[in-house]
Amino acid sequence: MSEQLSTDRVVIVTGAGQGIGRAHALAFAADGASVVVNDYARDAAQAVADEIxxxxxxxxxxxxxxxxxxxxxxxxxxxxxEFGGLDTVVNNAGFVRDRMLVSLSEDEWDSVVRVHLKGHFVILRHAAEYWRAQSKAGAQRAARVINTSSGAGIFGSVGQGNYAAAKAGIAELTIQAAAELGGYGIAVNxxxxxxxTAMTLGAGDAMAAQMAAPTDGSFDAMDPANISPLVVWLGSAACDVSGRVFEVEGGTITVLDGWQRAASKDKGSRWxxxxxxPAVAALIADSPEPVKAYGAR
Known part of the structure; x- marks a missing residue:
């Protein structure tokens, strides 16, 4: 049996009634944590808690x-x-309302941004307030926050402007929170x-086919449980990084390197x-090629 990293830790997982969130809740519990299983679908949350x-x-x-x-x-x-404290928050809750920007309604924009971006901030904010108080009282915890962004938020995704914008905001919120909260013992990734997941399977026949489980017994790269080992480590006291975004799929973990300054030119006076x-053309030629948005031609 491998070493448990979560023994005696208290973990909140949002959106944990199904899919990736459920996998996180089960993984933390199996690793020794006490888990608050949150989901707006209360019955789904209860089913996962009962399973644990x-x-x-x-x-x-x-x-x-x-x-x-x-x-x-x-x-x-x-x-x-319920459990005497809080050590880790996994912000996972979200949903999609996919539509091209020219067809996207105000409600479809507001609702997706509200749940993803504001939802991440609200739980982070209240947890950070608790951890700051603990730190000031001389009882600093090895607090950890794992936010859930998306490749859509890093690279863009055609037909998902609301979702992509919210997920991009979450990536930046992660960097911001890591910079502000580190002094209280809080690591944020x-x-x-x-x-x-239900979201990917509802994205169309092509996506559903890509996500389908293999029938030959080979490694299921799209199993939501593949995501959770990284999250369990990020949520543990052993995690020694903060302010980073990790892409994870199947057995692959990739560090995502966000906005960086590339080529620049100082004329020394006003342009x-x-x-x-011509100057911009030269700068772009000397800069890395950006990753194309999902679905872009």
Missing amino acids: VAAGGKAVANGADVADWAAGADLVKTAVD AIAPAAR EPAEVG
Whole structure:
């Protein structure tokens, strides 16, 4: 049996009623953590919590709307009241309303950004308040936050402008939080996972075929459980990195290197508009080729 990294740790996993979130909750529990299983579908959260308890683990269910300020505070309080503290938050909750930008409605934009981006902030904010108080009281915890971005948020994805924008915001929120919260013992990282979930299976026949489980007994690269080992490590006291985004799919972990300064040119004085075009062309020629957005031609 491998070493457990999560013994005696208390973990919140949002959006844990199915898919990747469920896999995270089960993995943390199997690794020795006490888990608050959150999902807006309260019955789904309860089913996962019951599964953990039946296997000998510790879990409670929570049906909070992660983007609701008071409900988010109560979610953190639930962890503290039920298990005596909080060590790790896995922000995973989200959903999609895919549409091309020219057809995207205001509600489809607002609802997706609300749940993904605001939902991440709300739980992070209330957890950080608890951890800061612990630190000031001389009881600093090895606190960990794992946010869930997406390749769509890093590279773009045609037909997912609301989702991509929210996931890009989550990646930057991760960098911001890591910079601000490190002094309280809080490490903040993000993942960009690829796995078979209700969202991906609902994205069309081509995506469903790509995500299908193999029938020949070979490694199932799209199994959501493949994502969780990285998340369990990032959520442990053993994690010694912060402010990074990791792409994870199947058995592959990739560090995603975000915005960086590439080629530049200082004229030493103000540019004339007619000079800018040739200068930009030269700078682009000397800079790395950007990754194309998913679905772009």
